[in-house]
Amino acid sequence: MALDGLFHQMEKMKSRDNPSCENCRHRGKSLFGTLCSDDLAQLKPHKKLRQYRRRELLFAQGNVPEGLFCVAAGQVKIFQTGIDGRDQIVRLAGPGDPIGYRALFADEAYNASAEALEESEVCFIDRASVLELLEDKPLFMRRLLQWLCQDLRQAEERMRQFAQKPVRERMAETLVLLAQAFGKKVPGGIQLGIRLTRQELAELAGTVLETAVRCISEMKREKLLRGEGRSLILPDPAALARVARLDLP
Amino acid sequence: MALDGLFHQMEKMKSRDNPSCENCRHRGKSLFGTLCSDDLAQLKPHKKLRQYRRRELLFAQGNVPEGLFCVAAGQVKIFQTGIDGRDQIVRLAGPGDPIGYRALFADEAYNASAEALEESEVCFIDRASVLELLEDKPLFMRRLLQWLCQDLRQAEERMRQFAQKPVRERMAETLVLLAQAFGKKVPGGIQLGIRLTRQELAELAGTVLETAVRCISEMKREKLLRGEGRSLILPDPAALARVARLDLP
DNA sequence: CGACTGGTTGAGTGGTCTCAAGTCCTGTGG
């Protein structure tokens, strides 16, 4: 009995521990890395952990932000839908990454949608609490500023790539960056640790499904890529990076 | 012509009268809109007004930021140079707009260059003073945050346009936005109040000189544009906006 | 088993880019 009770207790703690940021292993890197335990405790009642299944929307383009999302586990894609229904993935968010903060702080409707790529757990903090944080904690705002600066640099960088590079190079770059961000070392290369359809790869690289497929097939023929079941392996990321003519790093 | 020259003269005198921000008519909208007169007075010794001639560089990609620029008069283009030497204009800055703040606050080298499009006067505030401002004035940081949010939205928006829209639509959009930002009403339409070469229009729209020229010629044939000497007139901006399939407003 | 989703390939077309003339402006120095 006692044991059973203890076990039950542990289970509860696990699921309630996760929702608390104190022990979140992503805390250091995240937006909340500058907050002390007291701050986090204060934040706790205004925070909910939500579960999302693959394909489920966190929010949709045009909605009004009710709060701030922060990924605890899983992967989320943020994308804009164009006039003809074609989607463009703006960025991917993994554990520790905040979502939807731009619209929230600019006090606008979302101009992108967010969708879980896999089973995900996402923290949600209500609007008022976040804004309060912004008022009271200069370091929080500072961190937020850093985040915006990063995103802005990447967005401008990517804008230029889209304007100047052919699809093949953009696809190579996309794969290299995915490998850097979500890659796992496996014998014989780096495996993409994220589940994306060809359609989604196309939307990342800014092209169309068929063209993306052709690029990937071609790269496989050139031994720059290998397919392992559903996921891709990069035997030589450096070679791919040369194909991409990466100009920053 | 003569009128234009006079106007220029007036502009010059105005800005020569007040190198200090207190009376700057762009103060309200600018980054410094939240600062009181005392703050501005304190800032004064760390501030210099610099003159730039057309084509002159404010800073170059790769440089380390020494401070913050803020346009007092004139026009400045911010652009990135690609691997093959092709330039992409990231944005334009007019009176009241800050320049180079992203790199400064992210503590990185510039990843773009800035060049005066015409005779311009630009305020320069040294790095230490700006960072101090950031520490001491929460409202200043808040304003900065807003600015970053705006720029990020535009960058992401533009990224999608580049990925999804054909050149003709992007060029139409570019012209409409230029008209909104720098247009002057003249009999028979709106005239672009900014001096850009076809090359620069191409770099804004993310294409090549020849293609840009062809788009413009075509639009002239369709009466969507008129050329007045060097500058362009939009007889019917709304029609152009339809061509551009503007999806936000 | 059929419906469905995701992946793959082919054929054809049109949009953009490149290269290569030319012409039109404009600022400059005689």
Next chain:
DNA sequence: CCACAGGACTTGAGACCACTCAACCAGTCG
């Protein structure tokens, strides 16, 4: 004021890249 050099602009021809449409295959799930 003119002449001129050089930059800015314009147009054409050709090649190629990327998109569309269409068909087909391989799993997966009810």
